[in-house]
Amino acid sequence: MTKRSLQQRLFDRPSPLLKQIPSLSGLLIALGLSIYVLDISLSNVMLVSVGSGLIFGATAIAVWMSARQRYEDVIVMLIPMIDIVALGLFRWGTGGVNSLFGALMLLPVVWLATAPGVRYVALVAVLTSFNYLLPYLAAPPDTWTDWLRVVISPLVFAGVAVVINDLSRQQRRKVQEAQSLVRELKVALSINETMIEKLQEKKKEHQALLDSFASLWSSITAQAIFAIDTCGTVTAWTPGAEQLFGLNERQVLGAVTVDSFFTPTALAILSEEFATSSTGAVVAADGSEVDAEIDSSAALPDGVRALFAAAEAASDIETILDVASASGRVIPARVTITQRLGADGNQLGYLLVITDESRAVEVARMKDEFVGMVSHELRTPLSSIIGFLDLLQNDPEQPLTADQLEFVEVINRNANRLLALVGDLLFTAQAESGSFPLALGEFDLTKSVAVAVQSASPIALRAGVELESDTPDEPLMICADATRIGQALDNLLSNALKFTPAGGRVVVGARSTGENVDIWVRDTGLGIPKAEQEQLFTRFFRASTATRNAVPGIGLGLNIIRAIVIAHHGKMSVTSAEGEGTEFNISLPRESSST
Amino acid sequence: MAGARLALIIDDSEDQLDLLQRLLEREGFQVFAAIDAESAIAAFDEISPALAIVDLNLPGVTGAEVALRIRARFPECALIVSSVLDAVDYPEADAALPKPVTGASLREAISKVAV
Numbered sequence: 070m071t072k073r074s075l076q077q078r079l080f081d082r083p084s085p086l087l088k089q090i091p092s093l094s095g096l097l098i099a100l101g102l103s104i105y106v107l108d109i110s111l112s113n114v115m116l117v118s119v120g121s122g123l124i125f126g127a128t129a130i131a132v133w134m135s136a137r138q139r140y141e142d143v144i145v146m147l148i149p150m151i152d153i154v155a156l157g158l159f160r161w162g163t164g165g166v167n168s169l170f171g172a173l174m175l176l177p178v179v180w181l182a183t184a185p186g187v188r189y190v191a192l193v194a195v196l197t198s199f200n201y202l203l204p205y206l207a208a209p210p211d212t213w214t215d216w217l218r219v220v221i222s223p224l225v226f227a228g229v230a231v232v233i234n235d236l237s238r239q240q241r242r243k244v245q246e247a248q249s250l251v252r253e254l255k256v257a258l259s260i261n262e263t264m265i266e267k268l269q270e271k272k273k274e275h276q277a278l279l280d281s282f283a284s285l286w287s288s289i290t291a292q293a294i295f296a297i298d299t300c301g302t303v304t305a306w307t308p309g310a311e312q313l314f315g316l317n318e319r320q321v322l323g324a325v326t327v328d329s330f331f332t333p334t335a336l337a338i339l340s341e342e343f344a345t346s347s348t349g350a351v352v353a354a355d356g357s358e359v360d361a362e363i364d365s366s367a368a369l370p371d372g373v374r375a376l377f378a379a380a381e382a383a384s385d386i387e388t389i390l391d392v393a394s395a396s397g398r399v400i401p402a403r404v405t406i407t408q409r410l411g412a413d414g415n416q417l418g419y420l421l422v423i424t425d426e427s428r429a430v431e432v433a434r435m436k437d438e439f440v441g442m443v444s445h446e447l448r449t450p451l452s453s454i455i456g457f458l459d460l461l462q463n464d465p466e467q468p469l470t471a472d473q474l475e476f477v478e479v480i481n482r483n484a485n486r487l488l489a490l491v492g493d494l495l496f497t498a499q500a501e502s503g504s505f506p507l508a509l510g511e512f513d514l515t516k517s518v519a520v521a522v523q524s525a526s527p528i529a530l531r532a533g534v535e536l537e538s539d540t541p542d543e544p545l546m547i548c549a550d551a552t553r554i555g556q557a558l559d560n561l562l563s564n565a566l567k568f569t570p571a572g573g574r575v576v577v578g579a580r581s582t583g584e585n586v587d588i589w590v591r592d593t594g595l596g597i598p599k600a601e602q603e604q605l606f607t608r609f610f611r612a613s614t615a616t617r618n619a620v621p622g623i624g625l626g627l628n629i630i631r632a633i634v635i636a637h638h639g640k641m642s643v644t645s646a647e648g649e650g651t652e653f654n655i656s657l658p659r660e661s662s663s664t
Numbered sequence: 665m666a667g668a669r670l671a672l673i674i675d676d677s678e679d680q681l682d683l684l685q686r687l688l689e690r691e692g693f694q695v696f697a698a699i700d701a702e703s704a705i706a707a708f709d710e711i712s713p714a715l716a717i718v719d720l721n722l723p724g725v726t727g728a729e730v731a732l733r734i735r736a737r738f739p740e741c742a743l744i745v746s747s748v749l750d751a752v753d754y755p756e757a758d759a760a761l762p763k764p765v766t767g768a769s770l771r772e773a774i775s776k777v778a779v
Contacts, residue, residue: 448748455764
């Protein structure tokens, strides 16, 4: 490094002193030769002294300028000019035209010629001409040869100067070009460096994001969350999924399709539950895309494809399903599926969130089991009470007095009411666990309506409510559980009568609508506030209109009716306006398959 | 086989046994009452019932099991199942007698099996 910088200092940007050395050396050698070796007569000692003195003076300036580091100064350019004049004087002093040392002038000429600008070439011409003219100032040349000497030598010097000037100009340009190239490179390099710095910063940010995402992802242990592509193949897998399914990331990624996590029963339920939406989703404007979509998931079972279609149609789908772990364990789970879109809006696949509901299901089962057990235990003593009351009422050997009969009747009625409540409680417990049985048979629905109206008429009469039925004349045959349907009708009528003030009207009707049969019960009663209609079918829920108006009940009736309707694969709806009345509508398929 | 027809009743509730016994006696039956299936089976050699009323919820040997045994041992005997359970869950029998049992419901069940 120091070697290179020394070299650079000396030759790339030489100091005036260095440039002066050739002229000084030339002079010293010429002086030495003249005085000691060649015995050349110094024709004019004064001229030689002045020339030498000028050289020494110029050298002194060079030393001074070098010391002050002023290499480019105008004064510096004076040095070679002084040199040329000094060497001219020296030439004159050492024999003039015959001097050996005319060529020494070349040394400062070269220096002057390297300076930028043609004016220095002119200066060379002027100065050298002046030098050659000097010896003739006293005695002008008398021959053509001498005249030529005066003209040619300066011309040669000027020619050399032109060549050197041009060469050095070219050299300078090249250097400048190289330097500007170096500058550009430096700029580009610094831009690159900033770029790299930025990139590294971005990389750090990206890494931090990745780390945070990874820690987030790996902390999802309570739910099994995983992503699949449009073909159903697993593309991301959380530790929660590993726990639930007993398969690690390495085993599933790119290797397992989503259908293997569902039981065959669950797949069948899926294809049934989402069947309509799957046929709807295949209809699209672009035919080729639809084909591609069908192809990508063609290998999957209908249930999964139906689920995909439903997720695309509704953005996310939640359902309760049985999932199967690697060991074959069946787990009741809440399954949420969401469509996964890329940044460009293209579909990447789906995200599944599976929550283990085993504990909730177990708790619900225990609760229903408890309710069932309590109901049975309550029924046994109630049966004895009712049985012995019957004995008391119907003992021909010991007939009761009229008062006693009345009292026994009151006890009997309340015992039966209690029994009915216990029965309802047991029924709803069975309905919640989906385990109540249906005894299917074909019967005429108009008759069931007639029976229900008949048994409710005494209550309607007491309440001062008009009770009507609206059924077709021909029989309405339906395959269902006659007892349960009767129970539903009784409950609906009893509700309608309870909620309709005196002077009101209750209509119960049935009609055929092709494959289904509609049953409706309409009243002009208190109505149900809009906000409460959602909760209406919840167990133990009571409408505010019921509690406000002290209508008796425990909130099981509608829950029971709905359970019966659902068990028959039917649908139930309600329309109501507060203060105007309520209409319950039940739609039952004519053929209910038993659950 | 002199005298009244014999009715075998099995129920783990003493009150229910008492009730059934009184109702059946009013209908002219002789009654063998057993508080559990085991004591009824133990008496199989000494009795020949024309009618059996079996409660399904029994400790030990269940009502359904003892009903099968009665069917095998006394093919002629009319079998009536009685329980607080839903009628749909009853095992195969000649008639069902859901609790609470009253005189009227018992008479109806007996008339069904035509003893």
